[in-house]
Amino acid sequence: MPALNSGLVLVTGGTGYVGAWVIKYLVDNGYDVVAAVRTAAQGDFLTNRFPAYSGRVSHAVVPDISKEGAYDDAVKDVDAIIHVASPLLYSWEDPQEVIGPAVAGTSGILKSATTYGAKVQRVIITSSASAVCGFMTDKEYDENDWNLADLNTEHTKTSSPLAVYNTAKTRAEKAAFDYVRATQPRYDLVTLLPAFNFGPYIHQPGKHFGSSPGALLAAFPVGGETSGALVAGFVDVRDSALLHVLALKNAELSGERLINANGVFAWQDLYDILNEAGYDAPGKDTKGAGEKKHMKLLLRNNKTFKYFPDFKYRGLKESVLDMAVDLKSGGYLT
Template identity: 30%
Template sequence: MPAITSGTVLVTGANGFIGVWTVKAFLDAGFTVRAQLRSESKTAYLKKLFSSFGDKLEFAIVSDLTKDGSLDEAVTGVDAVAHTASPTNLTADDPDEQIKPAVEGTLNCLRAAAKTPSVKRFLYLSSCATVIDPSAKGPRVYDESCWNEGDVVEVETKGRGASQLSKYRASKILAERSAWKFYEEAKTKGSISWDLTVVNPPWVFGPSIQELGETYESMNASNQYFYNAIVKSKYYAALDHAWIDVRDLAHALVLAIKTPTAGGERLIVAAGAFRWQDFILTASRLSDKTHPLEGPYDPDAEHTARQNVTKAKNILGITYRSMEETTRDTLKDWEVHGWL
């Protein structure tokens, strides 16, 4: 497909942590954004936040993304779709409470795009939860060919007894697989006019610009974990994963739509590997209001789960903020809210 450097982009889940930054990134890049929200009441905050962009910001009110045909009008006339909306339910009893909304919401958005000849690129925001195998032993480097099979197996075998994280990760895996299946079948039939690009980020941290409440618990889940580790020293010490700044992720999503060679690709984007202790040490150097690191820690210990981001670098040309910059800007954000 040719480069998509202007026009209108539909952003689903536009009022979430990642969604609002994605809206901003597309507006900054000169696009018109049609922001999908679940209710009219959600528009006021975004109208005020992005008032300087005038009529470059539009809204599509769709209360149920899983309802067949609910996105047809929202997609009409757009040049690209950035599907960032995804349910996060860590209290599900039946796995289908988590899996069905993720899969059906994705497929419904794809079906709407398939009916719309103006669409040239469909961007699906997935996760490294679909890539990293949490049951793997020993150090591993993951790339775009890797799939997390373990959590789907756990959910299939244990059902309601599967862990909440397994239910969540299975929903991400099955939703992404459904997107690829839909795309490959539609492409074979010649029934779509667009390319699919999937972006897989790891843990996403950084300052918030979405509407928040009075307490830090109103933040998205990943930033709440970030806050608990840095400010309250409550964290899982053995966690070994990767991270990305939300602003870099939003920029990556813009690049994934603008870059012709990103079509048909699965792309891992990550700034680097981390343990919570790395961020705690970084924060303690920047502020005396955070909790200092306690206990032994070897900063040179080998990370067991690392991501190979060469493909995204070669295709998108993306660079990443440092851990210090992300931590500093997040601490400033918490100070503004009175949480530090």
């Protein structure tokens, strides 16, 4: 695919934490956007979010992304697709409520692009660093790795939400590459694999904040996590979103996977940052304990700098403090 420096881009998941930033950076970089949303009200919020959006952002209502042909109309006349949408639920009766829509939505948008997206040149799918690896595995990982453990796990009602999410993202990304290999469509495929996203938010969160900030807030009641049960990669949500836009501009990325991460963290690291800044976070008696866990996991981000040598990731402290300001003003964090 030649570099795509302008045009109309379909963004799914634009009402979410990452997707809203993707839309902002697309507009800032001269693209027009059609956002696939579940309701007209969500679409109205997006199209009115910033003054610069006037005449640049429209929306298409897609109530159920797992429905056959859900994106058939939305892909018409667009030059590229950025598929961010994926379920993230912290409770469910059946793990297939998460896994099924993730796989069906990803496969479905590729099928729609093949049949009805005559102008589509590139599809970018937001996968996850969890599709490369799980947690606490004492190994160095890059884009050649796949999370085979979660890929091959059949989950039950008692499975952890994060494990189910990992499986959903891994299976969805695998399905995307399998489809492209089998059908050889006119467009090319790129997948981006962000780690835990932290940073400020510009979308309209619900009562229970989802995404990575929601995972942090959900961890607060259990106190400071210092056992090493979770060590994962992190990326600032603004950096993650910008990389989606840069991926449209780079012709050499065709067929690539790209990890978006700037290091690893334990929950205690976040608590330390928040406590130092005067927030009432857990882990006051275990300050610094998270640092002992960092060598348990290493995500290599070399490919980011191979394709974007001038790119600079934000650090964890900046991301967490900027996020905390928004969470506090939104009433999520004291």
